[in-house]
Amino acid sequence: MVYDLNPDWRFVQADVPGANATTFDDSSWTTVSVPHTYNDVDSFDNWITSSGESAVAMQITWYRKHFTMPAGLAGMKVFLEFERVRQAATVYVNGVQVGLCEFGVSPFGFDITDRIRFGADNVIAVKADNTKWRPEQAGGVGFQWDTRDFYPEYGGLTHNVRMHVLPRTYFTLPLSMNLGTTGTYVFPSAFNIPGATAAITAQAQVRNEDSAARTVTVSANLIDAGGALHATIAGSAVSVAPGETRVVTLSQRIPGLRFWSPASPSLYTVEMVLSIDGAVVDAYPVVTGFRKTAFQGGTTAGGVYLNDQYVYLTGYAVRTTNEWAVIGGAVPEWLTGLDGQLIRDSHANLIRWMHVSAPPNQIRMTDKYGIVSVQPAGDKESDVTGRQWDQRVEQMRASMVYFRNSPSILFWEAGNNWITAAHMSQMLDLRRTWDPAGGRAIGCRAISDSSAYGGTAAVDAAEYVGTMLNRHYSVYARDRKPVIECEYTRDEAPRRVWDNYSPPDFGYRTGPDVTYHWTSEDFAATVAASSRYEFWSQRIQGPGDRRYAGAAALIWADSNQHGRQYNWECARLSGRVDAVRIPKESLHSYRVMQNPAADIHVIGHWTYPSGTRKTIHVLASAAVHEVRLLVNGTQVGSNSSPAYDFLYSFPDVAWQSGTITAVGYTTGGTEVVRASKTTTGAAVALKLTPYTAPGGLRADGSDVAFFDVEAVDSAGRRMPTHQARVDFTLTGPGTFLGGFNSHIPGSVHKSAVETEAGVNRVFVRATRGAGTLTLRATASGLTAATATVTSTAFTTTGGLTVLRS
Incomplete structure (x- = not known):
């Protein structure tokens, strides 16, 4: 129980x-x-x-x-x-x-x-x-x-x-x-991918704390994601002496399997069953997935293979706290799932977790959504010796034992920076001891054949190699191991500042201690495309020269980690989404660049002051070979020579009220995709949209709901340049937590928040009392809005709630 x-x-x-x-x-x-x-x-x-x-x-x-x-x-x-x-x-x-x-x-x-x-x-x-x-x-x-x-x-x-x-x-x-203790280790082998079969082995650690020897039988039920019994793995009886801890192994070839991959993240529950004298005394479920992996070096066939198919890994480097503004690092699991859905919607399939092991909720998310994970142990940015190295080894062992059944983890990261060959060999021994059959590789960021970064012996001991900003790339490593770029962009920009032509900011005016001065348009256009191009065109897909197996952009969401907008912003602004997960324009850029199918995005909005003339930037995927730009149905430009592979720019476009449309074509002139932005009227009202977990808001004292507040015109369309204070009042059994403005110190946990680019997000925490919560939003000159959610009772008996019995 x-x-x-x-x-x-x-x-x-x-x-x-x-x-x-x-x-x-x-x-x-x-x-x-x-x-x-x-x-x-x-x-x-x-x-x-x-x-x-x-x-x-x-x-x-x-x-x-x-x-x-x-x-x-x-x-x-x-x-x-x-x-x-x-x-x-x-x-x-x-x-x-x-x-x-x-x-x-x-x-x-x-x-x-x-x-x-x-x-x-x-x-x-x-x-x-x-x-x-x-x-x-x-x-x-x-x-x-x-x-x-x-x-x-x-x-x-x-x-x-x-x-x-x-x-x-x-x-x-x-x-x-x-x-x-080490629990149960489940792993597949002897794959027949076309035949959808594999041998499934379970190694279960059993302990007898009775006063007498016990003859036990260990078996396993393989249950699919729909709850149906797929197969039963039988086991033979074994004797376990009093005080003895032993590993019991059972294995069986299973047909009709659905293999785990980013495209199809199929999960199973392996229910381990312990019987004595024919009676079940213990059952322990292991949620896992089965996939065949291979890790290869070289310029033509190098890379990562899942189920005999080459998979290019693309995604984000994320601090394992993956924190949110307002709710911090104590995140309800359904919001972790929202991260997973957003990441997959952006056509990413990789997270390189940074510095310390990602916690269970994050790995449950990557398992469910098909996101390959690089799982570290614990470090800062250098090798260490003595007790601090022993601590890292102990942490890596603990992480391996706990997470070795998670199909999304393909890589263990022994260090965020280079370590010695002796240390790399010690970490490899850990992998071989605690995860010998899990289809995973262990490696390190920044090792190379240079003696300043571990030397050839460190590369030889690793099973993959990581780089940062291409600084540690080496031909020696490339020819022998898969290479993953761990952090290929560091720039920062706020969500609220569209470009140099949009009110109320008309550009990102910064203080003297700020490193990056990008608007949202800069960040989503030139910065995104140029940094992606360096690894996509020049280093990944070059003809006959597959240098990188994957790449992770820093970061996923604006974070409370160290940043470089000193004395100007209250967060690191490198995210594809902001700190409450509202998409930045950069998210759409990455969605397009990471999409193998035809995709296109017009960066920015189409609601400008009269007389505006500006460059319009369009991001189009590699499946697009020409982009034509239309204003109110009339073509104003055509471009078949993108900068950095993905960026199509159209200078000196005159704004006029209506619709701007980008249309993507193949080399033969066939239209394959289009996207538009439309002029909105002045904001006249507020709009509130509530969101809860799929099962609704639970009155358990920790669950949260969030509400998107938008300033909309008379047609209900978000006014993209609205930026003003909105006040909130909440009635019912909940606590109003507020929202976040990165440029305003002390904006969290307040009764008001400013819209940014016409929208913001506020949070409400459920109390232990169930009932209807009503949120009201007011702003000067705008019609107020209300929205409701109803929390459902969450009961305990004697302070306890049964999760599984």
Whole structure:
């Protein structure tokens, strides 16, 4: 049985003596539900610096949860699982410390069997500590990755908390961090791709904590995504001695499989079944997918192959917090899924997670949406020695054990920068020990045959090689390994500033400490196309010279990591979407450039002041060979010579009210795609559109709904140059969290927000009470708008909710 422990914790943002005690009075503390962070209110609220935002709270806080364990479960094993706590968590059960985890990255667990009171009240207390540069308690050595610029600071119980109740003979959990167990490893082999068959092997770690030997039979049910039983893998009986932990292996050839790939991310549940004397005593589900992989070097056949097909990898480099403004790093899972959908809609199929391992919710997202992942361990930007290297090795082992059944992970990243050949060999040994059959490669960014970056021995020990801005590319590595460009653009631009001709800004006027001065048009046109061109045309698809297996643009969403718009913006603005996931024009550019089919996008809008004459930029995919530009049906230009492969520019186009259209043609003159922008009238009203999880808003205390607020004209069309204050009032069982303006310090968690390019997004958090929430938006000179959502009740019994039984 698995219990959800997310709802109804008591929280205090202070270090309170005695808070671990069972009898401690926490009635004055705030009631919160997980995922939860206290850095949602103090992030994205001040100017960005070279080391991220400096004013976020870094301190000790406490969480306490009361629950009643059913008396009928007496005698069972009980384990706690935390999916992530940044940076350290000291955990107490009924006043007694059960463990400490200080790594701040991977999931971890504790055996709390001896501390649980069955049929009575229990208290879990967690001392969560994200104090700046907190050293490891034993030895006083800090963790290399404990740094807010490369691992943005979000303290608290930011990810799921689960409680597992198991029999005395049971399948272990994949929690090598603290528990030291390895769980079940499922992998395919002996593929027949055309015949849709493969051998499926499961290696299940079984532990006997009964007082006598147990003869157990391990089998597995293979269940498809629709819940239907696809096959059963039989196993033979084995004896497990008292106190023994052993791995039981079963394997069977399975026909009719659907293989996982970005184009078809088919998932299965392998339900491991443990029986004693014919009775099922434990069942453990492993969600996974089956795919055949190959990793090759060379200029003609080099690259990554999935299911015997070459797959070019294209996408984004993302900090693993993947944080949002307003809600910080404590993101409901459905919003993580929104990221996945947006990424796939942009025709990307790769995320290179940066510096520390992506948490389970992010990897569940990449598994579901077919996004290949590069999964790191934990580091900053250099090799290390001594205890800090040992910490990285331990973190990589924990990540491998926990995530080795995830089909989207194709790469383990041993370092964000080069490491020595000896260290690379040690990481390769880890992969061979803990993930020998998972179809994954381990490598490192920045190693090359140069002795300054590890040398040929480091390249030889790696199974793939990463570069950054092409700085570490080498022919030696290319000829032997797949090469992935890990970060091929760093520029920044805000969403709100269209171009030099659009009110109210008429260009991006910046302060003296700002590095990048791009408007949205610059960022989506010249910057996007030129940086993409360097790797697409010059280094990836060159005739007979396939240099790169894939490339990741920095970043996905505007972030609270370090940026370079110092003293001018409250976020790093390198994203394809902004910090609340409203698309920037750049997202459409990448959608077009990453689309193998015919695609086209007119950058910007078509609502300008009278007399405007400007260059119009159009992005068209490689399937387009000529673009013709029309204004109100009349052709005003034709271009068959794009800059940087994708960018078609039309200078000195005179604006006139109506519609501008870009039409794409093949080399033979056949129209294959078109896109238009239309002039809007003056804004006369506000429009509110609510969004919730597919199942609706849950009254669990942590779920959120968001509302898009738009300034629209009399025909209901968004007015693209509207930028003004909008005020909000909320009634009903919810908490208004507000929205975000990157150029306004302190804009988050306020009752007002400005529209940017005619739109913004605000958030509401559900409380524990169910009912109808009504949001009202008002702005000077515009008709007000209202929208409602209804939250559904979320019940617990004795403080517990059963997730699986």
